[in-house]
Amino acid sequence: MSKLILRRIILAIGLIIVASALTFSIIAAAPGNVAALIAERKAGPSASAELVQQIAEELGLNDPLPMRYGRWFSDAIRGDLGDSLRTGKSIDQEFSERIPITAILLGGGGIIAFVMSLGIGLLGAVSNGRTVDHLLRAFALIGASTPNFFVAALLVIVFSVSLGWLPAFGGGSFVSWIMPCVTIALFPGSVLSRVVRVNLQEIMSRPFATTGFAKGYSRSSVLIYEALPNIAVPYLTTFGAQFTLMIIGSIVVETVFALNGIGAFFIEAIRFRDFISMQATLLLFIVFFVFVNLFVDIVCLFIDPRIRRETHG
């Protein structure tokens, strides 16, 4: 068991190194020169070629790519992600201000997606084949195929503009978080509700479900007591994947609701060709992806007795 976990952790670290090296080289290859950007900011649009060269030399931009990556990565491990080309502030400081905002957004969205998917999936399975089941399926299909910005716009029009119940901008009071969190949860919640529904359906045709019926359980009891524990592993695995994807959703949602989180930071970095911030944010995304999946993997190891027991010792 502990061997298995150790192997996953080593794999995760390897994944972070490989993925960040990849993004580093892609960004390095992108058109636009960091040194030129800095020179432009210092001396205006007429910055001389010498100044650009000098800055490039100072930043080590003329060194070979692997060397630059090594330097950047070891700085990053020590907590130095460089300064934003756009604001001039250290990226560490930007992150410490922005991560809490994105954390609330993803945390709230994750909770909503969890409750929504289990609720819809179970209700669909209970009302197997009846109108409610079809309506919930239709809802999930719409939820999984409507883009975030559209959902956000719709919510703002209905709840802020027409009804005036909720503020159109997030980041303040509790209620101001409702629309951003709902928006970001709709897609994963819809996808996950289908995962719940389809897996429950499959498990209800297994012999042990029939045993449940034979024990005298009603259909909903079989669903809850016999089938539900058996979808834990596929559910959590998909939940992990969907949860990490929410960070991509945060780019749109934070922009629409004027939240100063990581997603908004990333889109600003792209807009201003702030390569340093882009690299730092992508590293953060990668670490987030890898750690969420590592966490889910380990939780699944503990949940499934077949894996837990067989790998004993």
Next chain:
Amino acid sequence: MNIKLDEPIFEVENLVIDLYAANVSVRAVDGCSFSVYPGETLAIVGESGSGKTVMTLGPLGLLPEGVSVDMKGIARSGDQNLIGQSEKSLAKLRGGNYGVVFQDPISALNPMKRIGPQLASQVFRLTGASKEKSKEIALDLLRRTGIPDPVDRYTRYPHEMSGGMLQRAMIALALAGRPRILIADEPTTALDATVQAQILELLKEIQRDENIAIVLITHDIGVVAAVADRIVILYAGRVAETGTVTEVLINPVHPYTKGLLASVPDLRAKQSELLTGIPGTPPDQSQLKPGCRFSDRCSNAIETCWQIRPTLKEIESSDGVHLVACPVEIANIKGKGNA
């Protein structure tokens, strides 16, 4: 217990079960009747697909999801008719009154739950005993079914136990509500031969102690001969022949029964004697034709066999009631008797 021995504990009359899946409909059970009495073992025998499972588990509402089921007829237990009950009341009736044992114990127990708690929660639900008492009863049940070291097995997951042990645990689960009737759907097919014999012995032992009625579904004539009292031979959803095991196995009358017995390997037979199978395949039950369903495979069939559906008729028997659904053979016997 005030159960009359001469009254069946479970009685099925004229049962018709239609299954509708996707766009095909199948008459899986076509007018079957059988009954089982306290303390006896009724074997239900027939080829794969002949309707054994649907006929016995259908009335209890235990058919797999995904097919819609239409049932007609009577399935009586005491003064209750199971046919036409709502899902809820059927669920209530099932719990405890009917123990069910399935073919493959590893898939019939919940893989995410330990054996003991699966059992104890059922005891708790059905007997209303306290949690501690339920655990004790569950341990007793494990002991009762001959599981060695029950305290250790109590905390095991299904995948950590052998098939034979799991089938014992499954039987323990079926006994949790002290049922009067135990339905075992090929309980030994998935087990190896020595374990098979032990499980059958266990079922007999439980039957002796509790005077329980057992409905045993099997393809194995050897099993029937060893443990059953009466037998129902099912062919394509209809009863071909029924009677006591001694009578039917010694004096089979229906051509299908004869074929079935001839296809049983006889250990005493000389090696040169070839095993005889029944030529042809069972009919497609989604196409209902008049007449006897076995006629296409029957070497004795006469023209009327394809036109008139045979009914079960009682014939002379040295042991109990013997019913056969074959007018041709019955006429033969009568002919011989008169000659």
